[in-house]
Amino acid sequence: MLQDLGRRLARQVRAEDSLCRLAGDAFMLVLPDVGQDLRLADLASLCERLLARMAEPFDLDGHQVQVHLSLGVALYPRDGTDGETLMRHADTALHAAKHAGRQTYRFFEPSMNEALARFLQTRDALRDALEHHEFVLHDQPRVALDTGRVVGVEALVRWQRPEGGLVLPGDFIDVAKESGLIVPIGHWVLAEACRQAVAWRQAGWPDLVMAVNLSTVQFRRGGIGDEVLAALEVSGLDPAGLELELTESILLEGAADVLTAVSTWKAAGIQLAIDDFGTGYSSLAYLKHFPVDTLKIDRSFIAGMVEQEKPDA
Numbered sequence: 001m002l003q004d005l006g007r008r009l010a011r012q013v014r015a016e017d018s019l020c021r022l023a024g025d026a027f028m029l030v031l032p033d034v035g036q037d038l039r040l041a042d043l044a045s046l047c048e049r050l051l052a053r054m055a056e057p058f059d060l061d062g063h064q065v066q067v068h069l070s071l072g073v074a075l076y077p078r079d080g081t082d083g084e085t086l087m088r089h090a091d092t093a094l095h096a097a098k099h100a101g102r103q104t105y106r107f108f109e110p111s112m113n114e115a116l117a118r119f120l121q122t123r124d125a126l127r128d129a130l131e132h133h134e135f136v137l138h139d140q141p142r143v144a145l146d147t148g149r150v151v152g153v154e155a156l157v158r159w160q161r162p163e164g165g166l167v168l169p170g171d172f173i174d175v176a177k178e179s180g181l182i183v184p185i186g187h188w189v190l191a192e193a194c195r196q197a198v199a200w201r202q203a204g205w206p207d208l209v210m211a212v213n214l215s216t217v218q219f220r221r222g223g224i225g226d227e228v229l230a231a232l233e234v235s236g237l238d239p240a241g242l243e244l245e246l247t248e249s250i251l252l253e254g255a256a257d258v259l260t261a262v263s264t265w266k267a268a269g270i271q272l273a274i275d276d277f278g279t280g281y282s283s284l285a286y287l288k289h290f291p292v293d294t295l296k297i298d299r300s301f302i303a304g305m306v307e308q309e310k311p312d313a
């Protein structure tokens with residue numbers, strides 16, 4: 001596929017341009033002598049053309065595979081006068097493009113350096129946190145209104161920094177997702193939540209259900225279907241004691257993989273919930289395709305619903 005990708009890229013540039021593969025799935029294009037009068041708009045349309053060409057599926061032995069391209073652009077002499085600086089700034093712009101979502105491009109801007117530095121700092125700290133077991137789970141109870149009994153808990157991850165201070169997910173989850181560290185973190189959360197659920201069930205809540213949140217990134221990486229089953233097996237948790245919370249975006253991005261994983265889980269007896277319902281492209285129609293047990297309506301719809309009275313629309 002990389003060879004195919006290389007050929008496709010090569011067809012988009014001029015004979016005097018250079019194309020090389022830097023590492024893994026990273027390619028570099030060097031376009032010399034683009035002319036004094038080259039406008040940014042021209043470069044932008046080149047970027048758009050590259051994105052469009054690469055978005056067409058690749059055929060790998062009969063399998064249709066789609067790649068998601070991100071582009072970062074640095075200009076000589078505006079963004080640097082030597083190769084090293086230009087490459088570094090192009091890389092920074094690339095990073096910004098990835099951050100903005102896949103299938104897009106960015107031109108380097110000096111302010112990007114600051115944002116990148118912050119990202120790298122958090123990413124490295126998260127790596128250390130994983131290694132030094134600094135994550136903890138806080139169980140948020142779910143109480144049955146009719147009996148007042150705790151019927152379940154939702155495992156919420158927190159980062160207990162050694163220098164003190166508990167960091168909430170809002171301050172690190174984005175970096176974890178973007179860096180891919182959400183995969184090992186999610187792996188730990190799943191295993192730990194299952195272990196904890198077994199402990200709760202033995203401690204006097206035999207029917208307690210442990211809810212665990214899953215992110216789109218975990219699905220993109222693949223293998224999440226088996227990972228969940230393995231966590232159950234290792235912990236000895238009854239599948240009925242686990243509820244997986246999926247967001248609408250997981251379901252929407254939902255290729256065949258998601259459907260397969262979801263139906264495997266369902267068949268195993270695991271419960272499924274849609275989290276933050278109402279914040280994405282909510283559609284009751286797709287709920288028909290997913291065997292969902294619980295809808296968790298987003299807090300923005302619930303907040304103040306008892307106090308506030310809206311006039312009739």
Ligand SMILES: [Mg+2]
Nearest residue numbers: 154213245275
């Ligand atoms: Mg949740």
